[in-house]
Amino acid sequence: MDRWITEFLEYLGTQRRAAPATLRAYRDDLNRFAVFARSRLRAEPGPDVFTPELLAAFAASRSLQKATGTNRPISARTLGRSLAALRSFLRYLERRGKTTGALRGSLPRVSAPQPLPAAIGELPLNELMDRAAASVKDGDVRALRALAAAEWLYGSGLRLSELTGLTWGRFDTHRRLARVLGKGSKERVVPVGQRAAATLARYWKAIGRTPEPSLPLLPGRGRLPISARTLERDIRTFLCVLGPNAATHPHALRHSFATHLLDRGANLRAVQELLGHTSLGTTQIYTHVTRKRLKKAYALAHPRA
Numbered sequence: 001m002d003r004w005i006t007e008f009l010e011y012l013g014t015q016r017r018a019a020p021a022t023l024r025a026y027r028d029d030l031n032r033f034a035v036f037a038r039s040r041l042r043a044e045p046g047p048d049v050f051t052p053e054l055l056a057a058f059a060a061s062r063s064l065q066k067a068t069g070t071n072r073p074i075s076a077r078t079l080g081r082s083l084a085a086l087r088s089f090l091r092y093l094e095r096r097g098k099t100t101g102a103l104r105g106s107l108p109r110v111s112a113p114q115p116l117p118a119a120i121g122e123l124p125l126n127e128l129m130d131r132a133a134a135s136v137k138d139g140d141v142r143a144l145r146a147l148a149a150a151e152w153l154y155g156s157g158l159r160l161s162e163l164t165g166l167t168w169g170r171f172d173t174h175r176r177l178a179r180v181l182g183k184g185s186k187e188r189v190v191p192v193g194q195r196a197a198a199t200l201a202r203y204w205k206a207i208g209r210t211p212e213p214s215l216p217l218l219p220g221r222g223r224l225p226i227s228a229r230t231l232e233r234d235i236r237t238f239l240c241v242l243g244p245n246a247a248t249h250p251h252a253l254r255h256s257f258a259t260h261l262l263d264r265g266a267n268l269r270a271v272q273e274l275l276g277h278t279s280l281g282t283t284q285i286y287t288h289v290t291r292k293r294l295k296k297a298y299a300l301a302h303p304r305a
């Protein structure tokens with residue numbers, strides 16, 4: 001069993017170019033299944049002994065497990081990911097003649113509720129950035145870094161991991177275009193706002209370093225990029241000024257980027273390209289946010305609402 005899991009994860013990493021976080025999650029989920037199968041069968045499990053009953057029992061057992069650090073069952077999203085990992089593993093075995101499609105089809109499918117992304121209001125967010133750009137001192141390197149990161153995340157709709165992975169060699173300063181490596185190592189080109197480019201240049205002047213093609217846009221120690229955890233903490237501190245009810249996660253800036261574009265009439269297909277979504281259906285969730293905001297504006301402003 002362990003050998004098949006290892007080969008499957010190697011296949012995902014090399015052939016499918018799965019993200020490291022995906023590989024870690026799939027490894028954990030498949031190891032859970034292996035432990036469950038060993039205890040259930042009282043033997044070393046393998047593809048030849050998998051049965052629909054075993055898979056159904058694992059799905060039921062997993063649904064009753066508690067979320068880490070709580071007394072609540074795991075969420076539908078977590079359960080769905082676990083079963084998706086097992087389904088993908090069975091498909092891999094099926095292609096190698098070890099299982100059948102009927103076995104994979106016996107796994108239940110979980111429909112997790114799709115939460116609306118948390119976007120920050122256009123006016124308060126832009127006012128915050130304008131105030132910060134005017135008030136932050138050139139000697140306050142950490143505040144300049146947080147502002148530069150916020151400008152890039154909001155201005156280009158980047159994920160935090162995409163920003164920390166960007167190097168100067170991937171940023172065309174003259175045309176203000178950046179070549180971003182997204183999920184699955186898929187590359188896309190995004191425009192960079194004038195404010196974002198100017199704030200980044202101001203930050204590099206403050207740290208007294210000269211950009212080189214191999215250096216990250218936001219460096220940490222030496223030639224390494226800053227850690228995503230450190231940058232997330234700085235951005236949360238930056239956004240918390242908006243109040244206790246405001247979204248302060250870095251991803252909220254990406255959500256705001258998409259929502260504000262659609263609010264101003266941007267084409268949905270163009271927003272999909274900018275975000276790097278494979279499916280248009282993933283981008284369409286932002287249309288629900290926009291409709292919600294429009295209905296709220298109508299309710300507040302129309303005399304007969």
